[in-house]
Amino acid sequence: MVDVTLLERARALKQALVEFVLDAEGELAQALEAYAADKSRSQVGDITHRDLLIDTFLTEGKVGDKTPLELFIDQTELTESDRQLLLAWNRTFIGLFAILHVLPNGFEVRNWLTDKHYLLKADEQEIARFQEGEILLTRIAPLEENYWMFSGPPTIMGKPGKPKLAVAIGNFRQSYKSALYSDAPELLEQAWESVEQYHQEFLTFFGSNEVVLPGYQLDKKLKEFQELLTQKQLATAGIDPNKSLAEAAAEAGVGQEAIDAMAESLGMDAQAVSQAFNHKSAAKMMTPKVELPSDLKKADQVTVLADARWGQMFLSSYHLFKTLLEKARSGEDWQSVKGGEKLVRSFLESPNSNAFVWRRLAHEYPEALETVLRVVLDRPEFALSDDLDSLLQNHKKPLEPELPDIASVPLHLHNLFQDALAEVSKTKPKGKASGKAAKGFGAS
DSSP states (O other): OOOHHHHHHHHHHHHHHHHHHHTOOTHHHHHHHHHHHHHOOTTTTOHHHHHHHHHHHHHHOOBTTBOHHHHHHHHSOOOHHHHHHHHHGGGOEEEEEEEEEEETTEEEEEETTTTEEEEEEOOHHHHHHOOTTOEEEEEEEEEETTEEEEOSOOEEOOOOOHHHHHHHHHHHHHHOGGGTTTTOHHHHHHHHHHHHHHHHHHHHHHSSSEEEEOHHHHHHHHHHHHHHHHHHHHHHTTOOTTSOHHHHHHHHTOOHHHHHHHHHHHTOOHHHHHHHHOTTOSOSEEOOOOOOOHHHHTOSOEEEEEETTTEEEEESSHHHHHHHHHHHHTTOOGGGSTTHHHHHHHHHHOTTSOHHHHHHHHHHSHHHHHHHHHHHTTOTTOOHHHHHHHHHHHTTOOSSOOOOTTSOEEHHHHHHHHHHHHHHHHTSOTTOOOSHHHHTTTOO
16 A cells, blocks of 8 residues: 555645746746647636646656656755656556546546556545546556556546447547557557558558549448458458358357347448457457548549558548649649639648648659748748748648557457447437447547
C-alpha cells in the first residue's frame, strides 16, 4: 500500500511544477502560449480542458530540447526521492479509464484504449466523488511501483452503454491521436505494421498508389477490396471462409439463434458475423471498415493517393488542382480557371489535403505551385523550400503522419464496436442502422 504521505508529497511537487510554468516568463511562457494555441479545440474556455492542456504541456511541451518538467528538475533543489518521482512522470499519459473497483485507498481502473489495468492512489474526496462503472477522461502519473495517481483533472463521462462508449473512444481518437496507445507501444507497433500491410494489399489490388475513378465505381471497388481483406483475415484467424454459418457458429461456441439475430440486425453476411463472434480467434488486431463518404460516392471523379505511412487520401478536386498547376507550368493564365483561387484556399483548409498531398504536388509542380501560392497568399517572396512547412502548420496540418483510420484496432475494441453497432441497429427501422457507432473509431 502506498503511504499517504507519498501522495501528499507528490501533490505538493505537482503544484510547485504547475506554478513554475505559469509564473514563468520568456521562452517557457512563449512555449506554453504556442502549445495552447496549437492544441486548443472547441473546448477552449473550459477550465477542465485548460488544466488538462497545462498538465499535458508539462511533459510534452518543448523549450528548446527540454520539457518543462526537465527544466523544473534542473532549476529546483530536490531530494533524490523527489527527483526520481518527478523523472517517472515522463510516463504520464492520457486515457479513457473505466473504474472497475473503488478501493479503501483509491481505485482499480481499466484503460479502455489498451485494456490495461492500473491501481490509482486517491484522496478521500476523489474516492467519494467517483463510482464503479464510470468512465473518466484523464491523465495518470506513476507514484511508485504498481501505483499511479491522477495527474490531469478527470472528466466524468458517466456510465455509458456500448454505443456511447464507442463514440467516446472515437472522439478520443480524433482529439488525442498521438496518445492512442501511450501505455502499449506493442499495440502501436502492430497498428503501424497493419498500415504498411494494408498499403501493400492496396497496391496489389488497385495496381497503383494513385487511383482515379468516378465515386460510385470507387465505392464498388473499395467494397470488393475490403471483402478480399476479410477473406484473408478469416483465413489468418483459422476460419474456413467456405464453411456455412451453422458450422462457423458451432466452432465459435455461439448459438445459431444469436448469430441469426445479429446477422439480421446488422444486414451482414454470414462470414462477417461469424468473424465478429469468433472470440476464440488468435487475431489480436482487426482491420476496421473504411466507408467512402456519401459526397464522394456522388463525385464525378475521385483521386485516391496511397502511402505506406499516411494511409489513403480521398480527394474529389485533386484533378482540378493539377489542371490549374499544369496551366501555370506551361505559362498559361491559370487565374482564368473558374474558381481557381477558391480551390487553392479550400485545399489549404481541408484536412483531407494533408502534408503528404501538398508535398506530392510540390515535388511534381515545384515552380508552378510556388507561383500560384505567391498570388493566392499575396506573398511575392514565398518559397516552397523555406515556407511550405510553416504554411501547412499554420493550417493545422501535421508534418508527420498520424496513425491513419485504416490501422487495425485491438480485438477488444473491434468487439466493442461490433456490439455497439448491433445495439444501435436494434433501435433503428430496418435498413436505417446508424453508421456512427462503427465510424467512431475505425472508419473514415
